[in-house]
Amino acid sequence: MFHIALRILTYDKVRSLITLLGVVFAVTLIFSQIGIYLGLMQASSVLIDNTPGDIWVTSKNSRNFDFAHPIPEYMYYHALGTPGVEWAEKLIVAWNVIQQKDGSTEQIEVIGFNPDTGIGGPWRMKAGEPGAVKNGNFAIVDESATRRLGKIGIGDYKDVNRKRIQIVGISEGVRSFTTAPLVFTSYNLAQRLGGYISPDSTVFIIVKKLPGYSVREVVASLQQRLSGVDVFTKEDFSFRTRMYWTIETGVGFSFLLTIIISFLVGMLIVGQTIYNSTVEHLKEFGTMKALGAENRDIYQIIFAQAILNALIGYVASLVITLVSVKLYDMTGMTMVVSWQVNLMTLVLTMVMCLLAAVISIRKIRRIDPAILFRG
Amino acid sequence: MEPAIVACGLTKVYKEGPVGPVEVHAVGGVDITVNEGELIGLFGPSGSGKTTLLSMLGCILRPTGGSLEVFGNDVIAIPEDEMPWIRKRYISFIFQGFNLFPALTAFENVMLVLELRKVPPDDAARRAEQLIAEVGLAERSSFLPRDLSGGQKQRVAIARALAADSPIIIADEPTGNLDHSNGVHIMRLLRALASDRRKSVIVATHDSRTQGMFDRILFMEDGEIFGQKEMVK
Ligand SMILES: Nc1ncnc2c1ncn2[C@@H]1O[C@H](COP(=O)(O)OP(=O)(O)OP(=O)(O)O)[C@@H](O)[C@H]1O
Ligand SMILES: [Mg+2]
Numbered sequence: 376m377f378h379i380a381l382r383i384l385t386y387d388k389v390r391s392l393i394t395l396l397g398v399v400f401a402v403t404l405i406f407s408q409i410g411i412y413l414g415l416m417q418a419s420s421v422l423i424d425n426t427p428g429d430i431w432v433t434s435k436n437s438r439n440f441d442f443a444h445p446i447p448e449y450m451y452y453h454a455l456g457t458p459g460v461e462w463a464e465k466l467i468v469a470w471n472v473i474q475q476k477d478g479s480t481e482q483i484e485v486i487g488f489n490p491d492t493g494i495g496g497p498w499r500m501k502a503g504e505p506g507a508v509k510n511g512n513f514a515i516v517d518e519s520a521t522r523r524l525g526k527i528g529i530g531d532y533k534d535v536n537r538k539r540i541q542i543v544g545i546s547e548g549v550r551s552f553t554t555a556p557l558v559f560t561s562y563n564l565a566q567r568l569g570g571y572i573s574p575d576s577t578v579f580i581i582v583k584k585l586p587g588y589s590v591r592e593v594v595a596s597l598q599q600r601l602s603g604v605d606v607f608t609k610e611d612f613s614f615r616t617r618m619y620w621t622i623e624t625g626v627g628f629s630f631l632l633t634i635i636i637s638f639l640v641g642m643l644i645v646g647q648t649i650y651n652s653t654v655e656h657l658k659e660f661g662t663m664k665a666l667g668a669e670n671r672d673i674y675q676i677i678f679a680q681a682i683l684n685a686l687i688g689y690v691a692s693l694v695i696t697l698v699s700v701k702l703y704d705m706t707g708m709t710m711v712v713s714w715q716v717n718l719m720t721l722v723l724t725m726v727m728c729l730l731a732a733v734i735s736i737r738k739i740r741r742i743d744p745a746i747l748f749r750g
Numbered sequence: 751m752e753p754a755i756v757a758c759g760l761t762k763v764y765k766e767g768p769v770g771p772v773e774v775h776a777v778g779g780v781d782i783t784v785n786e787g788e789l790i791g792l793f794g795p796s797g798s799g800k801t802t803l804l805s806m807l808g809c810i811l812r813p814t815g816g817s818l819e820v821f822g823n824d825v826i827a828i829p830e831d832e833m834p835w836i837r838k839r840y841i842s843f844i845f846q847g848f849n850l851f852p853a854l855t856a857f858e859n860v861m862l863v864l865e866l867r868k869v870p871p872d873d874a875a876r877r878a879e880q881l882i883a884e885v886g887l888a889e890r891s892s893f894l895p896r897d898l899s900g901g902q903k904q905r906v907a908i909a910r911a912l913a914a915d916s917p918i919i920i921a922d923e924p925t926g927n928l929d930h931s932n933g934v935h936i937m938r939l940l941r942a943l944a945s946d947r948r949k950s951v952i953v954a955t956h957d958s959r960t961q962g963m964f965d966r967i968l969f970m971e972d973g974e975i976f977g978q979k980e981m982v983k
Contacts, residue, residue, distance in 0.1 A: 379854065379862070386853030662849040665810050666914060667838025668866050747810070747845060748801045748922045 376672060380679030383652060394648040398688025399695065401641025402724050405634050406696040409716050412630040414709030419552035419620045420613040422486070425498045428464065429590050431612040432580035432597060433605050439619035440612070441484065441553055443468060445576035450601050454580050457600050459588035464488075465577040466495035467565040473524065473558070474534040481523050482555045485535070487565020494581060497559055502529055503544025508561045515544035520556030522707050536569050550709065552620055638727055645684050646731030653677060653735040661742040673739050677732050685728035689721055752822060754840075754918050754950040755784040755807055761815035762802050762973075776802040778973040779816065784952060786917065789944035791961065792954040794970030800954035801922055803970070807952060808843060808920040809836050821917070838867065842911035844940075846923035848903040850895040856882060856906045857891040863913040881909040885939060901932030908939055919943060921953045930959070937963050 384391045417424075423431065423440055432454060434444035454463040467487035472480045488495035490509035497505055501518055508515060514535075516527055524533070531542045535558070549557050566574050584593040590608050597606045607615065621627030653660070660673050696712060703710040758781050764774040777799040784790060784807075792800050805811035806818065809825055810833075818825040820840050828836060850859045857878055864874035882891045885905035887898075895903055904924060911919050921940065925933030937960045943949045944965070953964075961967060962981065969977040 376865075379851070382851075382853040382858070656851070658847070658849050659851045662843070662845070663862070663866070664834065665808065665837060665841075665843045666863050666866065666910070667834055669834045672866060747843070747849065748805070748847075 376675040377679045380676050380683055383656070383676070384680060384683055387652070390648060390652070394644060394684060395688050395691070397644030397648075398641055398684055398724070398728070399691045401637045401644070401727070402688055402692035402720060403695050404637040405641075405723055406692055406712070406716070406720050407699070407710060408630050408633045408637070409720065410696065410700075410710035410712055411703070411708060412627070413711035413713075413716065414703075415552055415620065415626065416617045417709060417711060418550045420616045421549060421551070422468075422495070422557075423609060423613045423616065426466075426495050426581060426609075428462075428494065428581040428583045429609055430582040430584065430594055430597065431607050431609060432582065432601060433607065433612070434578070435603055435605055437605060438623070439616040440468065441551070441616075443578050445469075445572055445578055446580075446604055448575050448577045450604060451577060451580050453601050454582055454597060457582075457593070457596050459585050459593040459596055461583045461585045463583075464492060464494040464581045465562055466579040466581055467562060467572060468578050469565060469568070469570055469572045470555075471536050471558075471568055471570050473556075474537070475524070483535070483558050484551060484553070484555050485565050485568060486557055486559045487562040487568075488559060490561050495579075497544070497546030497549055499547040501545040501547045505544065505559070507543040508559060508564070510561070512538060512540045512564060513543040513560065514540045514564075515546050515559040516542060517546045517549040517557050519550045519707055520558070523554075523556050538568060540564075550707070554707070634723075638723060641724075642727045642731045644731075645681065645728050646734055649677060649680055649684075649732050650735050650738070652680070653738050657738065657742060658746055660739055661747045664742060665747055670739055674736055677735050677739070678729060681728040681732035682725070685724045688728075689724045692720075692724075693717065751786060753783050753785050754788075754821060755782070756819045757782045757807065757816060758818075759816035760803070760806055760813050760818060762799075762806060762811065763814045776973055777806070777813075780973075780975055782807075782968070782975065784918070784950045786950055787944055787948040788950050789941055789963070789965050790950075790952045791964035791967040792952060792970060793956070793958070793961075793967060794954075796956075798970040799973040800970055802973075804920050804922050804952065804954055808841050808918075809833055838914070838916075840916050841918045841920060842914045842916045844904070844907050844911050844919065844921035844924045846926040848895070848900075848907050848927075850903055850906055850910075852895050855892050855894055856887060856898065856902075856909075859895070859906055860910045860913050863910050867914070878909075878913060881912050882906070884912070885909045899932075900927050901929075901935060904928060904932075904936050905939070908936070908943075912943070917949060919949050919951045921951065923955055924953060925955065925957055925960070933957060933960070 434446050437443040451463055451465050469485050471483055471485045473483045474480055490506045493505045497515055507513060521527055527542055529542055533540050551557050566572060584590055594606050594608060663673060700710050700712055760780040762777040764776055780803060794800050806813045820836060823836060860878040860881055861874055864877060882888060885908050887902060887905055925936050940951050941963050944951045964981055967979045968975050
């Protein structure tokens with residue numbers, strides 16, 4: 376029955392094309408919404424995910440990476456002395472302002488890491504070395520920051536909270552969810568940059584467990600030993616950060632809403648085309664029934680139309696999506712296209728088109744034989 | 751020899767009229783026996799119940815009264831979901847409006863019936879070609895219905911009815927949309943089906959000029975058969 380569906384679709388080319396456009400529109404939108412959402416989620420936890428270590432110690436009830444509060448620095452030593460800890464490292468993440476040449480200011484996120492170990496520092500460099508921030512007012516900015524801060528080169532000077540800082544490196548792939556530029560400095564400089572960070576506080580303590588200990592075990596020991604802080608596994612903290620942006624800010628909901636609307640729009644377009652086509656072919660379908668076809672045979676034709684719409688529309692959308700990934704990249708956003716996303720969208724597209732066909736099924740079941748004999 | 755169709759007191763009362771719940775007595779108490787190889791003409795004015803009667807004989811409309819047997823199968827007793835099976839096995843239709851799939855070629859329209867009967871594709875293609883040649887359309891087998899004349903479309907429909915190879919063929923005004931010479935051509939094809947292939951063919955028609963081609967003629971009025979005429983050959 377598949378070839379009959381194909382013939383029906385190719386017979387009325389204009390209508391089929393319009394329907395396909397509808398499917399492509401809906402599916403491309405679904406693709407981009409899922410892809411951009413995942414891109415944003417990736418960005419929101421990019422630093423956690425790219426930093427070595429197993430466990431993150433944060434201020435009490437800290438809900439995400441970007442808005443954690445300072446904790447006393449001595450906790451670091453307590454953590455170091457906890458059984459099962461191989462190493463611990465301090466990391467400062469703090470908001471600050473950068474003064475531009477034209478007098479304007481930009482919000483930035485300062486990441487103060489230990490240049491000796493590089494833990495919490497940039498993981499991919501375009502120019503310079505992470506270690507170069509050591510012993511002085513030096514910083515590394517990400518290449519993506521140029522959109523906010525203007526063109527930056529090694530050797531340039533920038534004023535952060537009225538302290539003159541020299542750029543010694545350019546990192547790659549460190550985009551924050553907040554789109555605020557990430558500026559890496561040494562841990563010591565970050566402590567001295569002022570704002571709400573005092574010289575005796577850190578923001579995170581990152582812990583690596585010893586082999587032979589389970590992560591849960593070490594988390595439990597740390598929770599017991601350190602009071603007034605939260606202890607998360609790296610995965611938990613990453614997830615927590617993503618969920619904060621997804622749920623607390625409504626970002627996730629708005630993406631979900633767009634996906635649902637695209638799904639419904641696509642379903643309506645496909646549904647009404649298949650319905651119209653079914654109504655127009657009612658006589659022929661009735662004739663098939665008179666000639667011995669069972670309802671099932673005719674359902675197959677209708678579902679085959681839906682599947683054809685879904686498959687062709689999906690492939691076209693996938694191509695469009697793959698091409699537009701580069702475009703998104705140029706605008707500083709990441710759109711994730713992975714086989715999981717593709718599979719999920721394929722399933723959504725199929726469900727969308729098949730659901731759309733269901734309305735027509737009822738029409739088949741109650742064909743009035745009288746229509747067969749109308750001239 | 752078993753008759754193809756035996757109907758006694760066949761009745762249809764439509765509960766739902768076109769404009770609300772009015773009872774319409776479309777067919778009332780028709781007795782009819784259809785034999786093998788017989789070409790029967792059903793004549794009567796518009797609204798006399800010809801189509802309704804044919805629909806019941808063709809097992810696409812449930813009678814509201816009477817009995818109906820198709821090759822010994824008690825159609826009244828058969829559950830709804832076995833009706834396709836009865837039709838598939840015994841009955842083919844030819845319609846005034848042809849009812850061909852506009853998107854399918856003449857050949858494919860005939861093939862469709864064979865596919866529904868799960869005939870292997872190679873056999874099916876051979877048979878479809880052969881049947882289309884038999885109705886004189888060999889050159890036009892790859893035409894879409896929109897590129898065929900009315901008479902040609904009806905010939906495709908006849909080839910399609912033949913593809914099913916069912917013993918009963920029911921035709922409702924098969925010449926209604928055709929001019930006289932095309933109508934005669936179609937009637938000759940139906941005549942041959944009854945004579946040569948031993949099909950039972952029942953034709954409802956207004957066209958009294960074709961009366962002479964039938965074996966037997968039934969006259970209908972107000973849902974009843976009020977006269978019958980055996981034709982001599
Ligand atoms: N589905 C239906 N619902 C209600 N009444 C119907 C229905 N179909 C037919 N009728 C009525 O039944 C009667 C018989 O109709 P039918 O179509 O059988 O006549 P016919 O002899 O085939 O007429 P024609 O020569 O015009 O085709 C008519 O009065 C018609 O209005
Ligand atoms: Mg009629």
